Amino acid sequence: MTTTVVTNIGRLVTNDPALGDGSPLGIVEDAALVLDGERVVWAGSAAGAPDADVRVDAGGRAVIPGFVDSHSHLVFAGDRTAEFNARMSGQAYAAGGIRTTVAATRAASDADLERNLTRYLDEALRQGTTTFETKSGYGLTTHDEARALRIAAAHTDEVTYLGAHIVSPDFADDPAGYVALVTGEMLDACAPHARWVDVFCEKGAFDGDQARAILTAGMAKGLHPRVHANQLSYGPGVQLAVELDAASADHCTHLTDADVDALANGNTVATLLPGAEFSTRAEWPDARRLLDAGVTVALSTDCNPGSSFTSSVPFCIALAVRDMRMTPDEALWSATAGGAAALRRTDIGRLAPGAYADFALLDAPSHVHLAYRPGVPLVTEVWKRGSRMV
Numbered sequence: 492m493t494t495t496v497v498t499n500i501g502r503l504v505t506n507d508p509a510l511g512d513g514s515p516l517g518i519v520e521d522a523a524l525v526l527d528g529e530r531v532v533w534a535g536s537a538a539g540a541p542d543a544d545v546r547v548d549a550g551g552r553a554v555i556p557g558f559v560d561s562h563s564h565l566v567f568a569g570d571r572t573a574e575f576n577a578r579m580s581g582q583a584y585a586a587g588g589i590r591t592t593v594a595a596t597r598a599a600s601d602a603d604l605e606r607n608l609t610r611y612l613d614e615a616l617r618q619g620t621t622t623f624e625t626k627s628g629y630g631l632t633t634h635d636e637a638r639a640l641r642i643a644a645a646h647t648d649e650v651t652y653l654g655a656h657i658v659s660p661d662f663a664d665d666p667a668g669y670v671a672l673v674t675g676e677m678l679d680a681c682a683p684h685a686r687w688v689d690v691f692c693e694k695g696a697f698d699g700d701q702a703r704a705i706l707t708a709g710m711a712k713g714l715h716p717r718v719h720a721n722q723l724s725y726g727p728g729v730q731l732a733v734e735l736d737a738a739s740a741d742h743c744t745h746l747t748d749a750d751v752d753a754l755a756n757g758n759t760v761a762t763l764l765p766g767a768e769f770s771t772r773a774e775w776p777d778a779r780r781l782l783d784a785g786v787t788v789a790l791s792t793d794c795n796p797g798s799s800f801t802s803s804v805p806f807c808i809a810l811a812v813r814d815m816r817m818t819p820d821e822a823l824w825s826a827t828a829g830g831a832a833a834l835r836r837t838d839i840g841r842l843a844p845g846a847y848a849d850f851a852l853l854d855a856p857s858h859v860h861l862a863y864r865p866g867v868p869l870v871t872e873v874w875k876r877g878s879r880m881v
């Protein structure tokens with residue numbers, strides 16, 4: 492295996508407190524990183540770096556772990572520009588946007604869905620994302636949900652079955668019949684292609700009892716739960732997620748004190764998705780309240796064609812710092828190590844011996860510039876599994 496030393500790193504974020512300055516980000520100044528094949532084998536001060544076969548000069552730039560985007564919806568077809576334009580032009584939002592995407596996705600060929608998915612993955616990679624989770628949820632038939640998961644699984648290990656995104660329009664008068672399908676035949680067809688099971692637990696989607704039935708059925712088939720919880724209103728989603736040991740409760744915009752206590756005392760990560768609040772002009776989730784309570788927070792894009800059509804983690808970091816009262820350090824941690832925690836992974840989201848060599852070089856002296864210089868394409872180089880991709 493070829494070894495590579497990336498040296499002359501102005502400021503390295505390792506996310507390993509033992510390696511750096513003792514902070515959660517484990518920052519090392521004037522640093523180097525040594526890779527052996529796909530993995531990091533050494534990280535520390537450049538002066539002490541061991542020899543390697545290949546030497547790469549980072550030119551004093553900052554190096555951060557690749558972003559772990561633990562929540563996206565990228566298997567879809569169609570376009571909802573008109574809906575966004577109407578919403579931003581002050582017209583009343585007509586519900587049912589997801590149904591527009593469902594119709595377009597069902598009508599699309601496998602090749603069209605694949606092309607669309609890889610387009611957004613390439614876009615995300617160029618902005619520093621080296622791991623992403625993605626979901627089904629725009630098919631809502633056994634055939635179309637299984638197809639979406641099969642296509643996603645060709646590109647990532649982090650695939651989530653979301654047959655319970657909304658009640659299929661085909662079952663508008665029979666939601667119980669749709670839950671039976673999602674927990675029965677559809678689950679049987681989808682489970683082999685997925686790692687996770689998810690449900691949109693919300694008024695107008697699935698209530699607490701339905702969500703529990705859907706998640707426990709998935710768990711019985713070997714899938715691990717994650718939950719779209721408390722996005723648009725208060726509800727049972729967060730506490731159900733903690734009770735079932737879900738890896739993540741996603742959105743967490745409307746939380747009671749009991750919800751925050753449950754997250755603080757459980758193993759479920761709170762994944763915040765500020766692109767959704769930005770794109771719908773909604774109230775921000777209160778990241779400060781969660782962090783001060785000791786909750787593990789992840790930050791992700793929720794990239795989807797309706798409510799958050801951004802693949803940019805740096806954009807979400809800037810929103811989190813400006814509008815959700817996260818510090819620049821907290822926002823970066825949440826978008827890397829936090830995302831890894833939301834996927835129950837320890838081999839990504841950090842740059843320490845044993846982890847995958849997934850990282851980004853920033854055309855900046857430090858990661859703080861991700862929030863300080865919003866909208867500027869600072870990611871100049873991306874490495875994934877020890878190979879330079881961008």
Ligand SMILES: [Zn+2]
Nearest residue numbers: 562564719793
């Ligand atoms: Zn989502």
